[in-house]
Amino acid sequence: MNIAVVGTGYVGLVSGACFAEMGLNVTCVDIDSEKIEKLNRGVIPIYEPGLKSIVTKNHEAKRLHFTTDLPSVINQVTVLFIAVGTPSNEEGDADLTAIYKVAESIATNMEDYLLIVTKSTVPVGTTAKIKKLIAEKLSERNLNHLKFDVASNPEFLKEGAAVNDFMSPDRVVVGVENGRAKEIMSKLYRPFLLNNFRVIFMDILSSEMTKYASNAMLATRISFMNDIANLCELIGADVSMVRRGVGTDSRIGSSFLYPGAGYGGSCFPKDIKALIRTAENVGYEMRVLKAVEKVNDNQKELLFRKLNHYFDNEISNLTVAVWGLSFKPGTNDMRDAPSINLIHKLLDNQVKVRVYDPAAMDEAKQYFGDKVEYATDIYDAANNAHAVMLVTEWKEFRLPNWNVLSKIMQKQVVIDGRNIYNAEDLESNGFTYTCIGKK
Ligand code: UDX
Secondary structure, three states, rough: EEEEOOOOHHHHHHHHHHHHHHEEEEEEEEEOHHHHHHHHHEEEEEEEOOOOHHHHEEEEEEOOOEEEEEHHHOOOOEEEEOOOOEEEOOOOOOOOHHHHHHHHHHHHHHOOOEEEEEEOOOOHHHHHHHHHHHHHHHHHOOOOOOOOOEEEEOOOOOOOHHHHHHHOOOOOOEEEEOOOHHHHHHHHHHHHOOOOEEEEOOOHHHHHHHHHHHHHHHHHHHHHHHHHHHHHHOOOOHHHHHHHHHHOOOOOOOOOOOOOOOOOOOOHHHHHHHHHHHHHHHHOOOOHHHHHHHHHHOOOHHHHHHHHHHHHOOOOOOOOEEEEOOOOOOOOOOOHHHHHHHHHHHHHHOOOEEEEEOOOHHHHHHHHHHOEEEOOOOOHEEEEOOEEOOOOOOOOHHHOHHHHHHHHHOOOOEEEOOOOOHHHHHHHOOEEOOOOOOO
């Protein structure tokens, strides 16, 4: 079967490459000609473990193609996935300009049956709007007889584990309106779920809603635990023990209960905003999610407050090392990363900032330019610093040589935003150590 994936961001590129890996003939389309030209040369625009090898392999095997020419692809495929970006606009609504442009192009160029699948995270009701737009345009072209279907197939992949998530999903959620679309989608996903077919078919609105509800639930767990962590700190409990105690209840489960410097990334912040707005548009208030957002905004300021607290609000002219810039380990993505808020606050308070991240150094230059110093590793970042602030829990940060660090730093202070260090280790090397949710 020939399929097209429009949009070569995280979702589109990973989906396209993984479908090609299963033997489908896939064309990935993007309006960014520089990106397409790079992909055709084997240059992958994002850092995602395992992605480069399957892109290269399938491109060489001529099962994976890259083009900017959407009209020429539309009539060569049976299924077209829309995976373009849906950023938040200023009011917090998802900006659907790119989605509707693709729908417009489909409607203008379509000559044969097509199943159009929304894979981008789109507000509930968007797939129905796409259907209406295409039907109207076909009618203008006197092509009312031309059959097409729409479906919703949200993506649940995590950055840093995207290929694996796509290849072995917990489940696949698909919203369809008829048997034909259901049959095609079953065929597409059967290779991924050979031994246990976990495609959950439902109506399109419920499928769109499932994506938002999943992300909202995960973000809620994080904010809830951050709230508990802050309370633990005030009353002298240890949130790491509380997390273990809570997470071993089989009704609750242990994932997404890690307190920290706040959640970031391209999905949680924007999807929570969009769901709050969706509810407002129908006269409903998402009270829990508003609190989730508020707790997270507050959490992103916590490390800064801890630094101020330790230095009695005398932080100007200090040198601070920030370890980790990406919104989580395993990616160079810095969208809505807690490091951004922290570093801007430090800079606003005349703190000299030295940063290091294993993957996001180039990305960081777009956010901070020459306002911070870019170090070559964690030791270089900590050189002459008064404090180390750990924001992203990269594996390579887990076992630093504290003895060496204690000698090269001006003051031995570590503020751990992800609770990865052992207080005794640090204290025995003369450090003052503070983390989240413990005394
Ligand atoms: C998320 C969803 O997991 C995925 O299903 C969806 O498709 C897109 O959004 P992603 O943005 O890649 O994926 O990141 P994820 O691994 O979920 O982490 C999100 C943020 O939450 C990170 O900033 C992370 O540091 C934070 N987090 C996660 C916590 O603070 N505590 C936790 O226990 C888990």
